[in-house]
Amino acid sequence: MNNTRVAQNLTSSRAAVKKQNRLAWFEEVLEYLKENGYDHILQDPVRVFKGDETAFFLNPKGKRVLAAKGDKNIYQQINNDEKECLTVLITGNASGQLAPPLIVFKYERIPQGLACSVPGDWGIGKSESGWMTSALFYEFLTNVFYPWLVVQNITFPVILFIEGYTSHVTLHSSKFCEEKGIILVALYPNATHLLQPMDVAVFRALKENWKGKVHQWRIKNIIKGNIPILKKRDFPPLLKEVLDETITPKNT
Template sequence: MPAEMRVKYTKDQLSRALEAINNGMSVYKASQTFNVPKTTLRDKRDGKYKNEKCGVQPVLSRDEERTIVEWIVHLAALGFPVTKSQLLESVSNLVKNLQRPNPFKDGKPGNHWFQKFMDRHPEISKRVSQNLTTSRSAVTELAIENWFRKVEEYFRSQNIMDILEDGSRVFNCDESAFFLCPKEKQVLVRRGTKLFYNRVANDEKECLTVLANVSADGSPAPPMVIFPYKRLPKFIPYTVPKGWGLGYTESGWMNSEAFYEYVANVFYPWLQNRDTKFPVALFLDGHTSHISLALSEFCKEKGIVLVALLPNSTHILQPLDVAVFRPVKATWRNVVNDFRFKNEGAKIRRSDFSNLVKACFEKCLKQETIKKGFECCVAFSPLTPKVLITVSS
């Protein structure tokens, strides 16, 4: 029996078909008349099962699948196209959160479920995303203008243009790697020395991830430190400054679960304690490590508008890249050198890391530096000054 017939009949159709069979109509004719599969009618007539629901029941209800469809459409409008792997991972997490029996192999839907989902929702279509060159110089002025106009159109359609006129409600977040042994650009040695080696205590490639978050009025939001652990050692939480986010992933890099924890348990409470007016806008790159269904639902409920930056343009449109990270990394080298100098060249332990980053941020995350980054980024906007972020308030 085709899948289309299995999903179209209702409980009322089934009831009327069974009543007609009891009154003498053949199973075949009842199936054709009421559009109910013959096998279902025979099983019901013969009492083979008592399930009152019609057809093979999907793992998710219609309303739950509709929520997922709305999520896909919503993210596409904000510049975060949902991939197949993101969809399947989100469905797996949703089933787990609903505490529902998981019939999928290894707990995650496969190609069969994905294709049936697409068949049930023809308003969603698969598209091959355009390959963007890795050369940042390929980002054109027209592409930047179109991005700004798309952002404006979305904010107007949602009647939230006032967000962009208040710097305290506009944020940019991004993560960066902090090397435990940052390379020095220059060193001082005896004149005439041809080759000099700097003895280091840490692996030159060892690094930890830090998520930074700043607002257009120049205020830094609490950052988040991510450690590379499968299980977090008990001592690590005591090494992270109060109010900061703490995450851990097997790779040490950001993933959707860690980012959700940051937004829900660090950023949002900080906004509340700051008496920030909602909704707010959070601009970030469109990497899949940031987005999940759970995060989208949380942000929609709490009034946090996620906006994806134009791909390959963070050196132009992301305030953290434009004005913040460079002085931060320069200061980080000095902080590490000071630590090693005071501790006779000792290795930087992970228990030392967070407080060293805090010292770094306190030295260089200045209000004027952050505001300058936003000013430089919105200078590329073709929109009227009223629409631009008010960074001077």
Template structure:
């Protein structure tokens, strides 16, 4: 430090110390100088706060873009989502803030309403309960599922439900659900064919684009009930011919890629699954088990599910082929039926299976 300069140490006291010091001055227990020495707070600071010249709550820097309540809600969402098995990527948090700011049209310094690295750093400083860590990369051998791991997952699920005072859900299969998505090819391989023993040119003409795949989201209960599905198409706007082919209670999703997104998943839960639950008078709350690889749990969906009594919980990673009912039993059966429907369709007509004709055919397979 150069000669003649003085290094100041700012805020070497807590907010509680400041409140206690001001209270002692008001009650005239000690003099201003004595309180300053006792708590290590400058006399000028105490004098200005007592006289109302400066706010009682100290604050540095400009106002945050989000309010204290909004940031507290973000903190709660991040922590609880991680505890349920869905740890969040920083980009997902930034995307959520961007959607909020675009919705409420609040002025902000961000490019396209999306916060950057500096905002994230300051947000983490304001919320020390949240930490940012690198994901551990593990080998296939270490990722292998063990009996102990499965038993531990069931124990953690039981403890979570007990903590939420909802352990009775496990005794009611009508309140336990599993949701997952699968892809159905418009031109699947229909199996082995018959022909001359030594004939090499075994082939069949494709009834449509060979690699075209349509995403279907299905949800089933442990009691065997099936909620209406959602079918997702790669469109900006759903063509009328496709829209009119849908049953009234099915969901129509759309995304640029044709895959499920957080927006389409929210639409499904809010407009298809939840109304179906309420219509059937299924007791709330319910448990909805999801694949841990899903990134569809946005803050809007989390808030909706929390308010309506839908408890989201992550299945054990790398074990969905063992634990997930959709993978273990339901989807295999659906795809077997779908291949049979395609085979019968080929026998009746030479017309290709397209997005326009998919829904009436798929409905026969579920």
């Protein structure tokens, strides 16, 4: 029986990815790990990590609400820029442990009040576009991820699967990881829509819980009937609540 579904946009480069190419990538990665004596790491979920970036909207679309019968339009008050979002690099291992995230802000100089709202062990970065850069990823590896691995007493080497963006695969990052026992493995290019290591199991749940948490925050902070607007300084502590409630061994 056929079902009606919404078609997803797919670029020609993504559409050209063949199953045999993906299978060959898996074989190539496994062969590399075997040749270097790293394949046993795959049997230890604590040492297998995946890092990926995602955007969180400050004004996520609302969930279903009760309304009077016959009402055609239901609104919620939001910021002037309904598409404003923040990029967050989230890294976790196969056992359900979450490394401190990195939040990227679109600032030349991050306001002190905003910086103070970010949990102390999290990464905080800035770029002109608000997106990840090679310098920020390197800072994350050196100042956040590696120190966290040491504090957690996780056995080296570890495997870190990443997207093969130029902001990730750089000489400085590669050299640092080689020295510290972090094996960087870039996913097969133009195939993240098929592999989706974190999109389905982690990000989908995060985004749903984020919508609910923002809605609860708005209701909790209503002043004299006025619904508050979520500011950037409100984002880090609220995201921490969502991460703490969502990331569990069950969905990683």
